[in-house]
Amino acid sequence: MTVSCTWIAVDWGTTHLRAWAMSASGSILAEASSADGMGTLDRAGFGPALDRLCADWDTVPVIACGMVGSRQGWAEAPYATVPCAPLTGPFATVSSDRFTVQIIPGLKQPTPADVMRGEETQIAGFLAQNPNWDGVICLPGTHTKWVHISADEVVSFQTCMTGDLFAAISGHTVLRHSCAEGWDDAGFAQGLDDALSRPERLAARLFSLRAESLLHDLQQPQARARLSGLLIGAELAATKPYWLGQQVAVIGAGGLAHLYVTALATQGVSATQVNAERTTLAGLTAAYHLWKDTL
């Protein structure tokens, strides 16, 4: 059965491909996803992957965000330079057998050097839902972004690869024997406090997780949560100029975003938590209207 729709919203990252069939009024008519992320495709594979996923949907305009627009993606959408609005033209245009796709450019900051791809669309979605909002947006993930917003523009941003570090340290160092699985809130709180109160001591804290498991029978859930607290604490110490005394919104509904909200609360920052998928869709919708209005 064919899905009749006006346009298709696509979030295409390194490990996933998600699509929504949208009505003219912004309702979701159908959705689909696959594991055809950028990391698994060569350049010729993107078009067929999209055509497969949306085989039963109308042939309508497609708006896509994420790593699909990187140099290793389907077509490079060169970065816009901050300070700028999160959505700027021109989009990169590319075609599959069935669809013409507009790819949203990421953002770059020359100094300190930084880049984002995909988060700019969530930022645009958040600002569409919260007009005239000034403050700092935190987007937790493998590479967490801290983004300073003023007058509907991205003024500056900072990436911390905390999720990437956590996976590498808990999976590929001696701590893999001590931090393999489980969770413990008190362990997280302790790691967070250790790192925030003495951030310069971080390098000396990590091996103690191993030593305490050998000497004092520290359990894996406690050790794993403390490692997470140490790394998020180190991130908060490094990004203090972003969040201190600011209005903060954390985009993400899951457990990781909740950890950031909890961590910020210990520092007296009451952050708002926002659903990530709705925010992404709001951003893709804003991009669709921007593209349509400039036709």
Add this chain to the structure above:
Amino acid sequence: MTVSCTWIAVDWGTTHLRAWAMSASGSILAEASSADGMGTLDRAGFGPALDRLCADWDTVPVIACGMVGSRQGWAEAPYATVPCAPLTGPFATVSSDRFTVQIIPGLKQPTPADVMRGEETQIAGFLAQNPNWDGVICLPGTHTKWVHISADEVVSFQTCMTGDLFAAISGHTVLRHSCAEGWDDAGFAQGLDDALSRPERLAARLFSLRAESLLHDLQQPQARARLSGLLIGAELAATKPYWLGQQVAVIGAGGLAHLYVTALATQGVSATQVNAERTTLAGLTAAYHLWKDTL
């Protein structure tokens, strides 16, 4: 041809097995090594591995140090507790078909929790060669040790898993695309200075290596050396109570030990560099005499 010797010195770590046939006066009569480290052996494999390596050597007492004495090793030699001399009894005794082996215990520190195995023998060797030496010994490696020595005892020590972190971050995060190979002294110096001058900003420095490679064509040798400088700088920031204003000896002849000496020099600390293999042998020799004298 059989090698005639008085005793055999063995350094048996996670990834290597090294043996030296020794004369009564302490000369090296023969040496041998293999890849039969603790990590590749089950408990029944240690004896045959030693017998194979020393097949042509006399059946004489063997003194061994390293991970061979851990819980996952040949026989557990329970940790001695600091403060104590680096070599203390009792040794763990175990036998192969041909040899009786004395295994040197490691050291533990209950608070802050820390452990070492193998380094205590190098420390004993250094002190045998430098009587009445007070100061701090740095033993660079996968898990670098900082050891406070006073009155021939280990007073306290601190492990930083900097080598382990470097391998995990350069091999198993997004930085693997930017830090795969090469070296650049200026990059090391920059990373070191960044981390030492603002250690609390470490979490924000790492992703910039990736962003600078994307935006400013930062080359792999520079990025790799800067990552090393950042991590060793973070270690020096964390261990400042150990080395500040102290007499420091770095045990190790290789490039890694030289990096620590270079890094300490930027902080006004003129560290002495000591050959690791000779120091290990001096420690095993001291252990042999300690064992022989208590027979």
